[in-house]
Amino acid sequence: GGRSAVCPVVALEAAPDDVTPLAEVGAWAAHGEELLTWG
Incomplete structure (x- = not known):
């Protein structure tokens, strides 16, 4: 188990x-590295 290293809260x-x-x-x-854009 474990948590994801990336969490775009x-x-x-x-x-x-x-x-x-x-x-x-x-x-x-x-x-x-950019994973998402917002806006």
Whole structure:
């Protein structure tokens, strides 16, 4: 078990159309790589 290393908590307050994923679900991400945009 364990927790995900990435938790975009700030996006929980956004409307669904305001958040655009930049990475595919399950894809590997490099340190500092953007995973989503908001706004």
